[in-house]
């Protein structure tokens with residue numbers, strides 16, 4: 001919770017001590033604060049996305065389109081620029097959602113067979129550390145995202161201020177998503193917990209009985225790690241476990257991250273190696 005939000009909550013608690021009528025006022029005020037916080041985060045996502053598209057996409061480029069809620073704003077802006085500037089752009093999706101966004105916005109859809117080398121990929125993240133290592137896959141789309149980012153000359157991350165972190169795990173508490181072949185989810189979970197500690201859970205669906213099934217027909221494990229680690233080594237070691245398809249650790253992949261901040265600005269961070 002941000003300091004500003006904590007202070008607001010303290011004021012609300014003091015203003016509405018516990019009686020039935022004051023409890024209802026308090027619930028109402030807390031609801032308004034929550035929705036203001038959501039609006040602020042959405043505005044921040046939009047500003048980061050627009051800024052990243054304006055700074056990194058040019059005419060005649062092949063663009064990788066990520067997944068999640070932030071990328072929606074980036075596709076809005078891409079479509080706006082294509083209309084207004086008559087840009088000739090080809091888009092490669094990283095998920096079913098991204099493919100739908102591209103089609104709904106009337107953008108040119110392609111794939112890695114026709115365009116195996118991309119100029120730039122733009123995608124969201126669940127958390128970004130000081131070196132631009134990322135946790136991705138909160139929405140279950142990590143494998144295709146990593147493939148597309150890996151085929152791109154330049155990989156740009158867009159996010160709001162809540163994702164901007166010193167070390168992975170400081171902001172994002174749901175763990176590292178790991179895509180696995182369904183039959184292997186138990187042994188893979190046990191091996192990760194035994195070797196690296198922490199807790200590994202099969203991600204369950206919300207509006208369906210049973211587990212989340214990815215765009216590649218696999219399962220997702222969420223590994224709640226206990227301490228900061230050498231993420232490059234951990235990523236490689238987990239990938240070597242039979243049954244693991246991909247991890248949501250994106251290490252040394254992103255060159256730039258755009259964060260929409262609470263004060264309305266956009267903060268741009270570059271990866272240490274590209275500075």
Ligand SMILES: O=C[C@H](O)[C@H](O)[C@H](O)COP(=O)(O)O
Nearest residue numbers: 068069070124137139140141
């Ligand atoms: O699986 C989802 C993707 O990795 C998203 O890019 C990531 O979860 C960030 O999503 P959002 O933009 O909704 O925070």
